[in-house]
Amino acid sequence: MACMNCETDGGGCGSGCSCSSSLPLKATGAASCLCIKCKDGVPAITVGNQTEPMCASCLYVSLLSKFKTAVNNHGLITPSDNVLVAVSGGPASRVAVEMLKEIRSKAQSDADASKDGTMKVFRLGVVYVDEATVLRLPESEAEAAVNSIKEMYDGIPVHTVELDCVYGTDGLPSDEDGDSASSKLKLTKLFESVKDMTGKEDMLELLRMQAIQTVAQISGYTKVVLALTATRIAAKVIAATTKGQGYSLPAFIQYLDGRWPIPVVLPLRDCVARELALHCHIAKLTTIFVRGLTTMADPRSSLNNLAHHFITLLQEENPSREHTIVRTAAKLTSFSFNAEVVPPSRRRRNPRNHDKGGGKSELSPEFLCSICRAPLQSSDMSPQTETTVGNGRDSSGNYADMKSTCCPSCLFQIFPEDGVQAEEKYLLFPDSTRKASTSTFSQRQKWMRSQIQDYLLPEETSGLFEYQLLFLTTMKLLLNLHTTSIYPWISRQLLNDVY
Structure with a gap:
């Protein structure tokens, strides 16, 4: 192509291409030079390696x-x-x-x-x-x-x-x-x-x-x-x-x-x-x-x-x-x-x-965009995940998984739709792409839970709701995580545990 x-x-x-890279043009001045590799009178036909006049055989060798x-x-x-x-x-x-x-x-x-x-x-x-x-x-x-x-x-x-x-x-x-x-x-x-x-x-x-x-x-x-x-x-x-x-x-x-x-x-x-x-x-x-x-x-x-x-x-x-x-x-x-x-x-x-x-x-596993397979930063997955779950919608196995695991470029150029249009478009993607989005979403949830598992109170603890709210407030004040993706995620997970 x-x-x-x-x-x-x-x-x-x-x-049949008309672009310059496909045309067999001689480099400027190359025709009047001798091949720098052969050095036996063979005329150069191009400039290889940006600066070296070369004949055809030396170009291939290079x-x-x-x-x-x-x-x-x-x-x-x-x-x-x-x-x-x-x-x-x-x-x-x-x-x-x-x-x-x-x-x-x-x-x-x-x-x-x-x-x-x-x-x-x-x-x-x-x-x-x-x-x-x-x-x-x-x-x-x-x-x-x-x-x-x-x-x-x-x-x-x-x-x-x-x-x-x-x-x-x-x-x-x-x-x-x-x-x-x-x-x-x-x-x-x-x-x-x-x-x-x-x-x-x-x-x-x-x-x-x-x-x-x-x-x-x-x-x-x-x-x-x-x-x-x-x-x-x-x-x-x-x-x-x-x-x-x-x-x-x-x-x-x-x-x-x-x-x-x-x-x-x-x-x-x-x-x-x-x-x-x-x-x-x-x-x-x-x-x-x-x-x-x-x-x-x-x-x-x-x-x-x-x-x-x-x-x-x-x-x-x-x-x-x-x-x-x-x-x-x-x-x-x-x-x-x-x-x-x-x-x-x-x-x-x-x-x-x-x-x-x-x-x-070294610090975290590598999560890939569901569409283009580009590595994702932690912040890339947070906005859509927060909106989807915050509206009370179960995002497991539907278009929300894909949108929450897409890079910003794909969200803007390939999958900008929302609501019914997004759900219809989601069904047009190959099964492998849809399965990858669900898998990436699940893996990220498991990893983030593992990162805070040692700080979660056991379910049988009395007064769990009050203690968990106190924990969230402390996390927000001490770690200043209210501007990152982990604080709203912790909030949702703990509130889900309560209710």
Whole structure:
């Protein structure tokens, strides 16, 4: 997919895209220089690593080196893994698959040459999510894209799945025509109910990931590779900042993301989209273009699209700014699910590089947004929870659970409704999303109760009501918790115990 419309491809575009990252342009002045790597009279065709004139072969070596460094130094893929690459037909995912095939081929040669024959080689497959229902693509265009993907990755397992598979029972896609039609109708209504274009893009990204995870779990894969480039991640950093997602920003820019049942890895985080597109053009690697939600739309149509165009303007002035944005954001404290699994031998050689992650989870568990899976702050869940329970409504298992466990961005862009409209929209979400909201709400209640369990008076204590009111007053005065989420929660829980 093109530009910002393909999160799984890291901003890589197909051959029909008109954005600057997909054009095989030569860098200014590169054609008159010699390759800095070869030094034997080979003319440079581009500027790699922001400042180094390179020829075609050295450009690929540079990209492959970055890819291998990310995989090896951060323990992203091990010989025992089954790797599933999410593809869209664009240059980023195309190059990622080619590099994994090359690494796998060398590993297979080493395994065949080993005397004991015990060396393992990771398994490789690709998945393509058909989003024609949401994008309103003609059936012929959608089928052509699927067939092109199968031809493009001939020789390795190719899984194609429609986006509405997320409505399957127990995570399994439905094969019956009636169920399929019902799922497509639900999916269409869900996207029609989201009025904000930024919300539509974020919802599409979430459902796409759920579909990828479904395929990975059913087929026995242990790692999911997303071809997110530095270009795409830089745009996500800018967009997330404007949406007020600064707290959760470190979660999705690390090399490893363990929020999902199958861990997600980003081996192309240090590569820029333009270099990958140029390599595809030089190596004549086939790519396809599938239009997205904001293809050829005004840059101001969504925050995501605006952030992408902003990054495009920055890289035209100074190509290194993409890396600068990513490196700066990567310095933020990550979460425990971003911790890298590094072999003991590599940890001993360089212990400082692998002693990161988990800094934000030492004091409390990490609760995730029911919709976008972004980590939540304590204050993010308090307003809706207080209002819902304060009105005497049981929020267990209904839309109130989801609204009380959503991040502010999703509440504003995806799920702003209240009352009957909210209840109707709640039923349009996949079962997995609704179950996640109920589970998160219940886990948070249990955790908060465990935090104050030692301070609660036993039920058999005489004069319980008066003592508990005295306790609440003391907590409010001494701890000054009346402006946080824990005081109203304690009040409700203790009053519920009394009545």
